[in-house]
Amino acid sequence: MSLQSDLKTELVSHLAVSDFTQVVAGTPVRDTLARMRADRQVVCLVVDEDAADESGRRQLVGIFTERDVMRRVIDAAGTLDRPVDEVMTPDPITIGPDASAADALRLMDEIHVRNLPVVDEDGELMGNMTHQAIIQYLADRYPVEVLNRPLDPEQFPRKAEGG
Amino acid sequence: MSTAATEEITLTRKDFISDQTVRWCPGCGDYSILAQMQRILPETGVPKEKTVFISGIGCSSRFPYYMNTYGIHSIHGRAPALATGLAIANPELSIWVITGDGDGLSIGGNHLLHAIRRNVNLNIVLFNNRIYGLTKGQYSPTSRPGTVTKSSPMGSVEQPLNPIAVALAAEATFVARSIDSHPQHLAAILERTAEHQGASFLEVYQNCVIFNPNEWTELSDRRNRDDSILYLEHGKHMIFGKNRDKGIRLNGFTPEVVSLDEVDLDEILVHDATSRPLASILGSMEFPDYPAAMGVIRDVRKPDYGGEMMAQVETAQAQRGAGDLNQLYLAADLWTVEEREEAEEREITPVASDLDEMPITGLDEEYIDEMEKPAEALSEFQDLLVTSTLAALEPNVPITVGKRSSLARTIRQMNRHNIGCVLVTDEEDRLIGIFTEWDVLNRVAGIVDDMAQQRISDYMTPEPLALKADLPIAQALNLMSLHGFRHLPLVDEGGSPSGIISFRDVVGYLNEALEEE
Numbered sequence: 001m002s003l004q005s006d007l008k009t010e011l012v013s014h015l016a017v018s019d020f021t022q023v024v025a026g027t028p029v030r031d032t033l034a035r036m037r038a039d040r041q042v043v044c045l046v047v048d049e050d051a052a053d054e055s056g057r058r059q060l061v062g063i064f065t066e067r068d069v070m071r072r073v074i075d076a077a078g079t080l081d082r083p084v085d086e087v088m089t090p091d092p093i094t095i096g097p098d099a100s101a102a103d104a105l106r107l108m109d110e111i112h113v114r115n116l117p118v119v120d121e122d123g124e125l126m127g128n129m130t131h132q133a134i135i136q137y138l139a140d141r142y143p144v145e146v147l148n149r150p151l152d153p154e155q156f157p158r159k160a161e162g163g
Numbered sequence: 164m165s166t167a168a169t170e171e172i173t174l175t176r177k178d179f180i181s182d183q184t185v186r187w188c189p190g191c192g193d194y195s196i197l198a199q200m201q202r203i204l205p206e207t208g209v210p211k212e213k214t215v216f217i218s219g220i221g222c223s224s225r226f227p228y229y230m231n232t233y234g235i236h237s238i239h240g241r242a243p244a245l246a247t248g249l250a251i252a253n254p255e256l257s258i259w260v261i262t263g264d265g266d267g268l269s270i271g272g273n274h275l276l277h278a279i280r281r282n283v284n285l286n287i288v289l290f291n292n293r294i295y296g297l298t299k300g301q302y303s304p305t306s307r308p309g310t311v312t313k314s315s316p317m318g319s320v321e322q323p324l325n326p327i328a329v330a331l332a333a334e335a336t337f338v339a340r341s342i343d344s345h346p347q348h349l350a351a352i353l354e355r356t357a358e359h360q361g362a363s364f365l366e367v368y369q370n371c372v373i374f375n376p377n378e379w380t381e382l383s384d385r386r387n388r389d390d391s392i393l394y395l396e397h398g399k400h401m402i403f404g405k406n407r408d409k410g411i412r413l414n415g416f417t418p419e420v421v422s423l424d425e426v427d428l429d430e431i432l433v434h435d436a437t438s439r440p441l442a443s444i445l446g447s448m449e450f451p452d453y454p455a456a457m458g459v460i461r462d463v464r465k466p467d468y469g470g471e472m473m474a475q476v477e478t479a480q481a482q483r484g485a486g487d488l489n490q491l492y493l494a495a496d497l498w499t500v501e502e503r504e505e506a507e508e509r510e511i512t513p514v515a516s517d518l519d520e521m522p523i524t525g526l527d528e529e530y531i532d533e534m535e536k537p538a539e540a541l542s543e544f545q546d547l548l549v550t551s552t553l554a555a556l557e558p559n560v561p562i563t564v565g566k567r568s569s570l571a572r573t574i575r576q577m578n579r580h581n582i583g584c585v586l587v588t589d590e591e592d593r594l595i596g597i598f599t600e601w602d603v604l605n606r607v608a609g610i611v612d613d614m615a616q617q618r619i620s621d622y623m624t625p626e627p628l629a630l631k632a633d634l635p636i637a638q639a640l641n642l643m644s645l646h647g648f649r650h651l652p653l654v655d656e657g658g659s660p661s662g663i664i665s666f667r668d669v670v671g672y673l674n675e676a677l678e679e680e
């Protein structure tokens with residue numbers, strides 16, 4: 001069985017996807033960074049208040065990540081006080097909770113992204129799909145091989161000796 | 164206690180790892196419990212020197228050696244008794260009792276009951292692998308009837324104990340259950356166990372890969388486990404299933420599993436961790452008749468033993484003074500034991516050594532086969548995880564900067580090479596730190612004004628975890644899953660960076676390697 005075929009039967013909604021910070025469009029970059037630090041999150045989803053639907057759900061308009069901090073904030077003087085909209089990636093590609101983990105992984109590879117916001121059919125933001133969800137899946141799926149190892153590999157006992 | 168609050172010490176998982184060689188079998192579930200314990204303890208904020216692990220005897224009971232805290236590997240079954248004394252003598256300590264199904268429920272069943280019943284301020288974790296591991300695979304008081312082991316070659320005929328029901332019978336104020344193969348759940352429940360004041364009892368289903376490897380397969384199989392586990396949350400409906408389409412309702416006094424397609428939500432039980440009768444019902448739900456209840460089953464607050472008892476001591480002292488131990492000795496009837504003539508030396512009959520040579524008869528081949536049933540065959544995938552080394556991933560050449568580099572230069576390097584992390588080295592080219600995009604976000608952007616004036620060594624994470632290239636891929640996945648890393652540096656024998664690997668490399672390799680076949 002290959003990794004892809006194993007992940008085919010696993011839905012994104014069954015994975016432990018990551019959390020994210022959320023700000024409304026127009027929030028200054030400085031405040032966005034402060035929020036991300038407080039939440040200890042490397043990803044911030046930007047939503048638009050004006051484009052809320054009938055039930056008040058706000059629409060996802062962009063994504064701002066640690067990558068954008070490197071590429072568009074750290075070296076560009078003055079960006080800190082600009083709205084986050086100017087440095088985010090607009091209209092990020094998203095994935096539905098019913099997509100398979102295999103598809104999510106393939107998509108991340110094809111379009112070279114680390115983050116796929118998970119959005120259900122009602123437009124609800126459910127999490128952020130990353131490689132970490134797959135790593136966690138593999139650890140849980142193969143606990144004997146992956147989880148149950150000592151931190152220091154040099155300490156690994158040579159043989160099973162029971163206690 | 165006021166001193167601890169004034170100076171903020173931030174500990175990490177590493178601080179709780181001791182230098183002792185871990186002697187558990189490769190693949191044993193105890194590793195996972197250890198890793199999660201070491202992960203959550205820094206978060207509880209209790210200093211190492213105020214933390215004690217006390218255990219009895221068994222594989223599980225080797226736990227204190229591997230924790231860089233105080234610890235006592237004590238007498239078989241007696242950990243709760245020692246811990247009770249310690250908790251009363253020093254109420255400032257955070258005391259963990261680590262026990263097994265044999266240690267805690269066979270020889271130590273009595274001690275366990277009384278520590279729980281007294282509500283001593285302890286965190287008791289019982290590793291339940293339904294076997295005696297250390298003594299090489301005899302049935303235990305939690306083994307299912309029919310379990311074939313070395314000491315029950317025709318199958319156990321005994322009614323097993325249900326640890327949760329035992330704890331509830333002793334009116335435990337905190338009762339919870341988790342499983343080694345679900346690290347996030349385990350970490351969360353360990354934290355709850357630590358938080359509770361009074362006796363906390365946590366049962367962890369644990370895989371003994373050597374002597375009882377098939378015990379928890381249905382509950383640990385990542386693909387189907389959510390159909391077999393009921394995750395409890397106080398105030399929430401008892402809904403479970405991979406598609407959250409099943410629930411628990413009461414039919415008279417008996418719980419039953421119902422499909423949510425057929426039954427209204429208001430008929431489904433809502434978890435209440437303060438309800439004693441509900442705790443009994445949940446404790447009685449045995450897998451596979453019911454899903455296994457995981458999470459906090461009961462959580463109530465009652466005065467703890469040490470507090471109550473010391474309050475009585477204080478009252479007595481206030482009324483009658485501090486007291487004098489010598490006076491107490493002399494207060495009661497005293498008598499003197501007269502010296503006697505030396506007892507005549509008794510003759511000791513040696514134990515027959517020919518017992519060893521007695522042939523084992525009467526064990527059917529059939530039973531022996533049953534006992535030596537091999538564990539499930541490894542899939543090709545599992546095999547790759549443990550046999551392919553990190554070198555096979557053909558790691559990227561690492562981008563490094565010297566420790567005197569400025570922040571500005573380091574960040575320019577990262578952007579020039581379009582990479583998310585750099586390794587920091589000392590004069591001898593040894594790896595001493597790692598600096599990532601997260602560090603830029605967390606400590607630099609909008610915080611540091613003149614990046615050219617700042618040294619990277621003040622902003623990097625020192626002493627990063629690094630692996631050697633001859634280790635299996637599984638070792639890298641282990642660290643990535645425990646710490647949430649995406650990258651891992653590789654070092655050579657001399658400690659110099661020799662590569663950097665990412666999870667993307669792992670995925671690429673696994674997919675390719677399996678296609679070739």
Ligand SMILES: Cc1ncc(C[n+]2csc(CCOP(=O)(O)OP(=O)(O)O)c2C)c(N)n1
Pocket residue numbers: 163220221222223224239262263264265266267270290292294295296297298303
């Ligand atoms: C007084 C005494 N009786 C019996 C033993 C043998 N013995 C050692 S460990 C053990 C049982 C351990 O079982 P458990 O607590 O389930 O630990 P595990 O190894 O499964 O983690 C027994 C019976 C002993 N060491 N001392």
Ligand code: SF4
Pocket residue numbers: 160161162163186187188190191192193222223292296297370371372373374
């Ligand atoms: S005998 Fe079983 S419980 Fe003991 S270390 Fe080995 S796998 Fe773990």
Ligand SMILES: [Mg+2]
Pocket residue numbers: 221263264265290291292293294295296303
């Ligand atoms: Mg045991």
